[in-house]
Amino acid sequence: MxxxxxxxxxxxxxxxxxxxxxxxxxxxxxxxxxxxxxxxxxxxxxxxxxxxxxxxxxxxxxxxxxxxxxxxxxxxxxxxxxxxxxxxxxxxxxxxxxxxxxxxxxxxxxxxxxxxxxxxxxxxxxxxxxxxxxxxxxxxxxxxxxxxxxxxxxxxxxxxxxxxxxxxxxxxxxxxxxxxxxxxxxxxxxxxxxxxxxxxxxxxxxxxxxxxxxxxxxxxxxxxxxGALPAEGTPAPTDAGFALAGGMTVIDFDTPQAVALFGHEGMERDDPDFFAAFMANHILGGRGFGSRLMQEVREERGLTYGIGTSLVPMFHAEMIIGQVASANDTIAEAIAVTRAEWERIATEGVTAAELEKAKTYLTGAYPLRFDGNDEIAKIMVGMQMTGLTPDYVIDRNDFVEAVTLEQINRVASALFQPDNLHFVVVGQPVGLETQ
Known part of the structure; x- marks a missing residue:
């Protein structure tokens, strides 16, 4: 025990x-x-x-x-x-x-x-x-x-x-x-x-x-x-792969505000570089108003109420995806800014100041997740499913602190792939068409 x-x-x-x-x-x-x-x-x-x-x-x-x-x-x-x-x-x-x-x-x-x-x-x-x-x-x-x-x-x-x-x-x-x-x-x-x-x-x-x-x-x-449940079930499906190439899909839909979902293939949860990828994503499109995308798309240009991205490591595939909504006549600009920021983090990486700010936020926010019996139970069962050990609750912030500027920028250059970024836009966007 x-x-x-x-x-x-x-x-x-x-x-x-x-x-x-x-x-x-x-x-x-x-x-x-x-x-x-x-x-x-x-x-x-x-x-x-x-x-x-x-x-x-x-x-x-x-x-x-x-x-x-x-x-x-x-x-x-x-x-x-x-x-x-x-x-x-x-x-x-x-x-x-x-x-x-x-x-x-x-x-x-x-x-x-x-x-x-x-x-x-x-x-x-x-x-x-x-x-x-x-x-x-x-x-x-x-x-x-x-x-x-x-x-x-x-x-x-x-x-x-x-x-x-x-x-x-x-x-x-x-x-x-x-x-x-x-x-x-x-x-x-x-x-x-x-x-x-x-x-x-x-x-x-x-x-x-x-x-x-x-x-x-x-x-x-x-x-x-x-104990009375069956011992074994049906076999799991094979890995899914990721077949969507870069480009744009526009789906005509009568709505005053277009919605865009965007992304490409991501990273497995047990990859040694996952924490660096997690932090790079936080800097680009993580929670709150401090991410690059929130600053550039919302704060600087007022094109949306919110935009964010997430790493999604599933059991049979991995993605990095994001979503933004904007008026039909401004969604094209929102997408153009998003593409530019995607390319900028891939080519230029993040700054030392951004990395330190991310570490401060992520290490400070983590203990607050353990807020009551319900949340602790959910966190623990999630840890089991992803193959973590109980030590993780102690070591997790150390993993965050251990990420170096060289590592995060190396990972960002591989994780964010502007040429493979695909946007699915639902609405009647001005200046956008399927390609």
């Missing part, structure tokens, strides 16, 4: 106080691994469960099955229908959240210590004994179809879906997680059951528990909660 102590600021009361986190790695008698933080100050437990794979595990021709299945997990289990479940959950003052993403199915549970056994039994039924009643399938399917129809009218979603389709083609990354009107309409109860069997399996499992519980009690608890 590994014990790691990390000092951070945690908001347990109205006043932010100094506290410590003690991450304990445990393995249940049944072989389920988990990270645990004992925090007895509040009689409350936060649990995060991740199943690696998510909507990328949709079977061919069944796009949207995992997403629909996830939406049905709260619609009754065992001997309880949807209404019975809601009544039981409210009586326990427990909360459960279920969300499906490209690479994971995420489950969040929050409950009082005094209701622990009942809350966990209710969660166990949801995970192991979902009913998937036909009336619930029809009701949730209608909600999903309504969401898909709404997305078809949203410029940002249209841009994102077009970018993904061009970049990833037939790979699951290339189509919407929720599916299409046609694919979701065609899904049967058997498809939902198969999606549940394929995704919720112990070989894909990551767990973190934070709160008023002893680490030695977590293992038996997890065996009871998750």
């Amino acid at each position: 590994l014990r790691i102590i990390f000092a951070f600021l945690i908001g347990l009361t109205a006043t932010t106080a100094q506290a410590e986190i003690d991450i304990k790695e445990i393995t249940s008698p049944g072989g389920i691994d988990a990270w645990v933080v004992e925090e007895p100050a509040i009689p409350f437990i936060a649990m995060e469960i991740r199943f690696r794979g998510g909507t990328s595990l949709d079977e061919p021709g069944k796009r949207g099955a995992v997403s629909l299945m996830t939406g049905l997990l709260e619609e009754g289990a065992g001997d309880m229908d949807a209404q019975d479940f809601q009544t039981a959950r409210e009586a326990l003052a427990a909360s459960y959240g279920f969300r499906a993403f490209d690479d994971s199915l995420n489950i969040s549970a929050r409950f009082l210590t005094e209701n622990q056994d009942e809350a966990l039994e209710l969660l166990r039924k949801l995970l192991v004994e979902p009913r998937f009643d036909q009336d619930a399938i029809d009701r949730v399917r209608a909600q999903v179809l309504s969401g898909i129809a709404s997305d078809a009218k949203d410029p940002g979603t249209i841009a994102s879906q077009a970018f993904d389709a061009a970049a990833f083609g037939d790979h699951p990354y290339g189509s919407p997680r929720a599916g299409t009107i046609e694919s979701v309409t065609a899904l049967t109860r058997d498809d939902i059951v198969a999606a549940h069997r394929n995704v919720l399996t112990r070989d894909r499992l990551y767990v973190s528990v934070v709160g008023d519980i002893r680490a030695e009690d977590v293992g038996p608890m997890l065996d009871n909660l998750l």
Whole structure:
């Protein structure tokens, strides 16, 4: 058992106080691994469960099955229908959240210590004994179809879906997680059951528990909660690659403000240069008003309310992407400035002052993320999924401080590729056309 102590600021009361986190790695008698933080100050437990794979595990021709299945997990289990479940959950003052993403199915549970056994039994039924009643399938399917129809009218979603389709083609990354009107309409109860069997399996499992519980009690608890799930699921898809070359795609859409999504291939999370890339991206298009793009596109020229970029290292592909919205008659200028800044950081790099400013911000902001049991549980399960160890919470700021000006500029010259930058613009932009 590994014990790691990390000092951070945690908001347990109205006043932010100094506290410590003690991450304990445990393995249940049944072989389920988990990270645990004992925090007895509040009689409350936060649990995060991740199943690696998510909507990328949709079977061919069944796009949207995992997403629909996830939406049905709260619609009754065992001997309880949807209404019975809601009544039981409210009586326990427990909360459960279920969300499906490209690479994971995420489950969040929050409950009082005094209701622990009942809350966990209710969660166990949801995970192991979902009913998937036909009336619930029809009701949730209608909600999903309504969401898909709404997305078809949203410029940002249209841009994102077009970018993904061009970049990833037939790979699951290339189509919407929720599916299409046609694919979701065609899904049967058997498809939902198969999606549940394929995704919720112990070989894909990551767990973190934070709160008023002893680490030695977590293992038996997890065996009871998750031990009845299948041992293995369907194979993961192959790597997606990135097929989108540099250029411009304009999608005509009647809106006064055009939306542009832009980017190209990125960097793997376990690359030795990832921290340098992360910091270079922060300087170019990171959060807040201090990035180059915010300064040049918004502050200096007033072309947008906001612009930002992100490194997106997924399990089967890597991207660096950004988004900006501007009026149809100014989006071309916003894109031209973005291209120029993309090329400038690639050719000129960053300054020593920018690097030091980024280090100050990133090292100062990191401890503030550990704000309560919920956030700690989410951070820990994310660390597990990306192959990090508990030491990371201690070492992370050292990794940031270790980045040198020579390193970040070497990485920036390789990471930012102006010739490969592709813009997908949705709107009626003046002076732009597909190329």
